Amino acid sequence: MELLELVEIKPKKVGIIPCNGEELPEGTLTRFACRKLLDKLKPGSTVTICLPLFIAGGKEEREFANKFPTITVDGCDKRCSQISTERLSGKPRYSIVITDLLKEHGINAPGSARTLMDADQTAIDLVAGEIVKKVDSTLAEGQ
Amino acid sequence: MEDKAEKGNKVLVLPCSGIGKAYGEMARQAAYTLIEDFYPDQVITTCLAKLMIGDPDAVNLVKNNTVFTIDGCASDCARKNVESTGKKVDHSVRVINIFKHHKDLRPTGVLDLGEPGFKLVQFLAEDLAKEIDCLGKKED
Numbered sequence: 001m002e003l004l005e006l007v008e009i010k011p012k013k014v015g016i017i018p019c020n021g022e023e024l025p026e027g028t029l030t031r032f033a034c035r036k037l038l039d040k041l042k043p044g045s046t047v048t049i050c051l052p053l054f055i056a057g058g059k060e061e062r063e064f065a066n067k068f069p070t071i072t073v074d075g076c077d078k079r080c081s082q083i084s085t086e087r088l089s090g091k092p093r094y095s096i097v098i099t100d101l102l103k104e105h106g107i108n109a110p111g112s113a114r115t116l117m118d119a120d121q122t123a124i125d126l127v128a129g130e131i132v133k134k135v136d137s138t139l140a141e142g143q
Numbered sequence: 144m145e146d147k148a149e150k151g152n153k154v155l156v157l158p159c160s161g162i163g164k165a166y167g168e169m170a171r172q173a174a175y176t177l178i179e180d181f182y183p184d185q186v187i188t189t190c191l192a193k194l195m196i197g198d199p200d201a202v203n204l205v206k207n208n209t210v211f212t213i214d215g216c217a218s219d220c221a222r223k224n225v226e227s228t229g230k231k232v233d234h235s236v237r238v239i240n241i242f243k244h245h246k247d248l249r250p251t252g253v254l255d256l257g258e259p260g261f262k263l264v265q266f267l268a269e270d271l272a273k274e275i276d277c278l279g280k281k282e283d
Contacts, residue, residue: 020160020162020190022157022158022191023189031160032254035162050163050167052159052191052220052221053218055224078193080196083196084192084195
């Protein structure tokens with residue numbers, strides 16, 4: 001009898017889903033950190049989707065979390081991205097809440113949701129760095 | 144502010160805040176222009192994503208106020224998310240349409256819109272301001 005070798009399938013790309021919350025500066029921070037990841041830190045191994053497409057889009061959009069292991073990035077503890085992704089697409093691999101992360105590192109939230117200042121770069125770097133760690137773990141862990 | 148808003152005398156502006164292209168950031172910046180520069184006492188926003196989890200405060204804001212949506216693209220995420228609560232939007236626009244009238248202007252990046260992008264944001268906000276002014280005249 002021929003024995004089949006089981007091969008571990010590792011994902012090539014990770015889906016990043018920020019909440020993009022309009023009301024809070026932390027929502028803006030989710031956008032800037034995620035774009036930094038997508039454009040500069042992990043351009044070849046990350047993809048994103050607009051969160052509200054889970055309702056506005058079709059089957060293909062709702063398949064996102066089945067196609068890619070996902071990391072949700074929420075501005076506050078309402079966890080809109082995490083809960084919506086879980087309900088409408090699939091369970092995220094990791095979930096990050098920015099208010100918790102900033103508190104843990106003693107970094108102030110940006111002062112405005114409209115515009116981030118130079119001083120907010122530390123917060124962007126912190127959040128982006130945290131997502132990078134989760135992306136690396138996800139890619140290493142496999143499906 | 145939310146107490147008054149719950150009584151229905153505000154304009155709630157909800158941009159899609161799309162993350163893939165500059166259109167979403169333009170929608171978001173147009174909303175902030177209306178809220179902070181043009182109508183600080185009359186226009187408000189809430190997080191669109193709160194509607195996705197059925198947050199009661201956000202749903203009440205939508206149900207009890209005049210709702211404008213600003214969508215980046217033809218997916219109309221903001222409008223459809225509002226409509227998923229059972230509310231029909233009072234006015235909706237798509238950012239992509241503003242490009243048709245200003246073909247010489249292109250944002251410089253997805254989040255960094257640059258001067259051309261912010262000019263487009265200003266045009267978009269001014270168009271929306273006209274609609275808000277019309278609402279005021281109707282009420283008079």
